[in-house]
Each structure stands twice: as structure tokens, then as C-alpha cells.
Amino acid sequence: MFSVFKKKPVTQAPEGLIDVRALIAASTLPSHLRLAEAYFQNMSLASGEFRKPFMGAEAVQLVPLLGVMLSHLRFHSGVRILDFGCGTGWLSQSLALMGAEVVAVDPSATALRLAEANTLSRYPELKGRIRYCEFDGEHLDVEDGQIDRVVCMDSFHHVPNPDVILREFGRVLANDGRAVFSEPGENHSRSAESQHAMRTFGVIENDIVLADIWPLAQRAGFKELKVAPYAVPPLLSLQEFDDLRSRARAKATMNKLFTDVYSSLPTGGRQFVLMKDEPARDSRFRDGLAAHLTAKTFSDGPLLKIDLVARNTGTTTWRPSGQTAGSVNVGLITRGPGGDWDYEFRRYRSIPAQVHPGEVTTVTLTIAKSEFEGRELYADLVAEQVIWFGQNGAAPIRVF
Incomplete structure (x- = not known):
């Protein structure tokens, strides 16, 4: 060798x-x-x-x-x-x-x-x-x-x-x-x-x-x-x-x-x-991070309920939600009438376990409509301290 x-x-x-x-x-x-x-x-x-x-x-x-x-x-x-x-x-x-x-x-x-x-x-x-x-x-x-x-x-x-x-x-x-x-x-x-x-x-x-x-x-x-x-x-x-x-x-x-x-x-x-052993390919690294998102929304009086389905279409495993590097969280993003984006609007630690390539995870979110009144609402995934999935090749999905 x-x-x-x-x-x-x-x-x-x-x-x-x-x-x-x-x-x-x-x-x-x-x-x-x-x-x-x-x-x-x-x-x-x-x-x-x-x-x-x-x-x-x-x-x-x-x-x-x-x-x-x-x-x-x-x-x-x-x-x-x-x-x-x-x-x-x-x-x-x-x-x-x-x-x-x-x-x-x-x-x-x-x-x-x-x-x-x-x-x-x-x-x-x-x-x-x-x-x-x-x-x-x-x-x-x-x-x-x-x-x-x-x-x-x-x-x-x-x-x-x-x-x-x-x-x-x-x-x-x-x-x-x-x-x-x-x-x-x-x-x-x-x-x-x-x-x-x-x-x-x-x-x-x-x-x-x-x-x-x-x-x-x-x-x-x-x-x-x-x-x-x-x-x-x-x-x-x-x-x-x-x-x-x-x-x-x-x-x-x-x-x-x-x-x-x-x-x-x-x-x-x-x-x-x-x-030692080959390191795991996971969401601590941006290479191979990809997702396909679909969403259904339901109005419940002053509340908006969102059923978000996320399919791992990439080549790397998503780490469970949390605060550490590479934890995959769901993010709600707002966009104002003037085109300004707020990527820090809301985070949800809603993915409890690893999601391997090809697997699907479903998340249900609830938010008061008054919190984003007058602004468009989008959803995306974020690998904490690494990158937003939307920055890695796919745009956030508009949910309201």
C-alpha cells in the first residue's frame, strides 16, 4: 500500500x-x-x-x-x-x-x-x-x-x-x-x-x-x-x-x-x-444537503396551522433538531412588502431523530397570524451553524 x-x-x-x-x-x-x-x-x-x-x-x-x-x-x-x-x-x-x-x-x-x-x-x-x-x-x-x-x-x-x-x-x-x-x-x-x-x-x-x-x-x-x-x-x-x-x-x-x-x-x-472509521456524512457539512418541502395550511381563527412534509433528497443524513452544529431545525421566514427577508423570525426544533437520504419527516406548526401580519410567510430547513437549505440550491417554500 x-x-x-x-x-x-x-x-x-x-x-x-x-x-x-x-x-x-x-x-x-x-x-x-x-x-x-x-x-x-x-x-x-x-x-x-x-x-x-x-x-x-x-x-x-x-x-x-x-x-x-x-x-x-x-x-x-x-x-x-x-x-x-x-x-x-x-x-x-x-x-x-x-x-x-x-x-x-x-x-x-x-x-x-x-x-x-x-x-x-x-x-x-x-x-x-x-x-x-x-x-x-x-x-x-x-x-x-x-x-x-x-x-x-x-x-x-x-x-x-x-x-x-x-x-x-x-x-x-x-x-x-x-x-x-x-x-x-x-x-x-x-x-x-x-x-x-x-x-x-x-x-x-x-x-x-x-x-x-x-x-x-x-x-x-x-x-x-x-x-x-x-x-x-x-x-x-x-x-x-x-x-x-x-x-x-x-x-x-x-x-x-x-x-x-x-x-x-x-x-x-x-x-x-x-x-479511524470513515466519518459519517451528515448535516454538519453542507455538501449533499437537499430537501423537497410541501406544505398544507389551515386557518383556525387567529391561528395558522402548517403541516410541513420534508423529504431528504440529498446524499447526507440530517441530524436531529437542537442547538448544536448541524442540527436540522425548521425555520419560518417572513418577507415584507419591500422585499426584506427576516430569516430569524422563528425556529422550531421539531425533528426528533435522524433523517436519512430518501426518508420523510412530517412537522406540524402553529403560529398566531398576528405575528406576521402584512408579511409573506415561508418555510425552510436550516442546518444550524452550517447553512440554510435554501442557500444550498432550493428556494424556501411559501406557506401563506
Whole structure:
């Protein structure tokens, strides 16, 4: 399955080079953790680290890698994310601003204190959205199955015990959880920068070899490893770009892409995803959300009764009504004489159970006519914190 990542024979580091395996073996776990704490002890909020991901020229590399990570995270509002090795907390902060519930984990108590202070000074509205947890190197302070996603942004290659860490990821992740990594590549430990860091500070700068990681991940409960062949493609001429429309004419352009970009992948970084079970396709995501609505109305003196029938014509399951992300509620919408729409007029949490593709649910609503007098009344479904169904391809149905 991963023949492109065949395990290479273990060789000794050339004379004069620090061997990362020897470095790991020479120190205890507490010693490695103390090095992480020492890195942050003399840091202040004025440090450039707190401007990440826009920290000078480093942003040119970091931001595209962040984009790759986010694109494979399967993000939705309210998703529970563990940011492993959060450091200054910039990624935790960004994910919380996007609507995630975040557990920020780091072995450095100083890093966590600074990260929390920095976030609350900039975004006080995030108070309580990020839980900061000091890591003892072996156990995550999270109960089994309580996390939807784990993110490792340049952190996994610093750990001395990847097997233990992967087991913890597997334990805290929900059954359909995934861990998303953006890490350096197979020869990271031999780079000049890594050698300097290991020689000067004693920190671990390990190689990320997917053929080694995959067996450990399988034992930790993961069922699939997928790799993003990330690279910045060269700019194409207009003719080369147009040639991609045709299989016959695309050959030259694809050869160029391989020669200029993808042939160097073995020496590049590693963006990859470890998955447990395939996540359910449901209304936390807008893709595949569709419905066909019909309605009958009955006047009962000052009241209007509405029998609404909703058929799931999409490809994804609707979650039951509620307040959480992806809960499917019925919404009544009004439209004034001037064409102004009020999408916040009324919500009904009237769908008690999941509605699978092809299934039908019936809802009966009652409303006083005086509440919308002089305005047209429409009905639609809304996946909370995701999208109105009408915005996803079908107009609301007029009921009065």
C-alpha cells in the first residue's frame, strides 16, 4: 500500500553528525520535557513567535502548509480539536476563532501560560473556548473518545516516544476521528538547522518516515493513512493550462509538473492524515444537503396551522433538531412588502431523530397570524451553524 515509502535500511549517522536516535536514547523523558520548558522560559508576549502564522518570511512556507492541514481536517463549527504541541497557541487560537472547541496541549507550563495570556488579550471573547493542558509526555488529560480531531503542526517530530503518543491519539479520538499532521520529511535530522538545534540545545529533531509510523498507528487503532502530495506547482503558461483539458495534450504539462515539482517529494515535508472509521456524512457539512418541502395550511381563527412534509433528497443524513452544529431545525421566514427577508423570525426544533437520504419527516406548526401580519410567510430547513437549505440550491417554500 505504501511502497513509495519503503523502509530504508538503518544506517549510522556519518561521522560528525548528531544521530537523533542516540540523542533520544541518551536522555530520559523528563529531561526531554525540561528542554521544552526551557525554550519558552525567557520568552515574552513581545516575541515574534506570537505573530504566527505571519511571522516574517516564514509565513511564505507556513501559511500554505496550514492551508493543506485545514483542507483535510473536515472542519465544522463546534468540532472538538486537540492541538498537540501547541507552543505559543497560535493554531489553537485560530481554530477557536473559526468555531472549534480546542484542547491546547504542551509540555511547557510557561508556553501554556503565555498562550492563554496572548489569546485573552487579543480575543477576550474566546475565554472558555480553549482548555490549556500541560502534557506529562505520556498521558493526555482527556477522556476516551472525547476528541473529533487531533492536529500536529511541526510538533510530532519532537517527541521521543511516537508509539505512546499515537496510542494516546487513538484513545482520545472518537470512532470517526482523524489526526492531521504537517511535519518535516525523512531526512530532517540531517539538515544543517536540525543538526545545530540538536548539538546546541539537545532538542529532538526526528525524521518522519511514514513506513515506520504506519505500523504504530495501526496498533493505536487507526485504519487508514493518507498522504497529501503537497508541493507548490510552477506557474503554467496559458497554453499549458488549457492543455490540461485534454488527456492527450496534458502529457507534456504533467511531465513538467513531475520534473519540476513532484520528483522532489521524497525529500520534502510530510502532510498526512491518520483516520479511524470513515466519518459519517451528515448535516454538519453542507455538501449533499437537499430537501423537497410541501406544505398544507389551515386557518383556525387567529391561528395558522402548517403541516410541513420534508423529504431528504440529498446524499447526507440530517441530524436531529437542537442547538448544536448541524442540527436540522425548521425555520419560518417572513418577507415584507419591500422585499426584506427576516430569516430569524422563528425556529422550531421539531425533528426528533435522524433523517436519512430518501426518508420523510412530517412537522406540524402553529403560529398566531398576528405575528406576521402584512408579511409573506415561508418555510425552510436550516442546518444550524452550517447553512440554510435554501442557500444550498432550493428556494424556501411559501406557506401563506
